Amino acid sequence: MKMKEGGDWSSEWRRPHGSTKLGGLSMVPEWDSLPPELVQAVADRVLSTTGGVDAYMDMRAVCSTWRSAVAKPSPFAAVAGLRFRPRHWVMLDLQPDGLNDESRLFLHVPTGRFRRLHVPALRDNLVAGAADGLLVLADMYPPHLARVLNPFTGDMLHFPAALPRHFTFTSVKGGSHPTLVLLRWG
Structure with missing residues (x-):
């Protein structure tokens, strides 16, 4: 990257204020495009960690695609199940x-x-x-x-x-x- 004199970043390399693109690539994560199998594998790993149920429930809130990939436990399992x-x-x-x-x-x-x-x-x-x-x-x-x-x-x-x-x-x-x-x- 080029530097201007005085140590400031060159304006030609700065991302325009409010832009979500950098070099033609979107900087907004497309979480809903992850394969459901990958989301479920991550959710299973999170749930297997100590106290991971809070992060598991947070994963369900990311987007509708994740909510369908990461099943909500049954009411019985959510209380009685150790998982x-x-x-x-x-x-x-x-x-x-x-x-x-x-x-x-x-x-x-x-x-x-x-x-x-x-x-x-x-x-x-x-x-x-x-x-x-x-x-x-x-x-x-x-x-x-x-x-x-x-x-x-x-x-x-x-x-x-x-x-x-x-x-x-x-x-x-x-x-x-x-x-x-x-x-x-x-």
């Missing part, structure tokens, strides 16, 4: 931040990455706790039936049992028969 479990994600604020009652801050412990998620299900449910990146919720009104929500996919499992008034430990076991374990002391 879509938001492993190593911790919810940092159980209480609303005053600005948005449906927003919560999450931390990915291994990487130190933060995500503030908009969780519309919080409008109609009480936050009872969090376990393994999932939220344990209760219906707003008695008998306060238990729910487990994957905040990254928005999918929820409904349990037929009510949450006890006070409990100290929560665990969610995945697999073909998901189990919600609540321990109550005293």
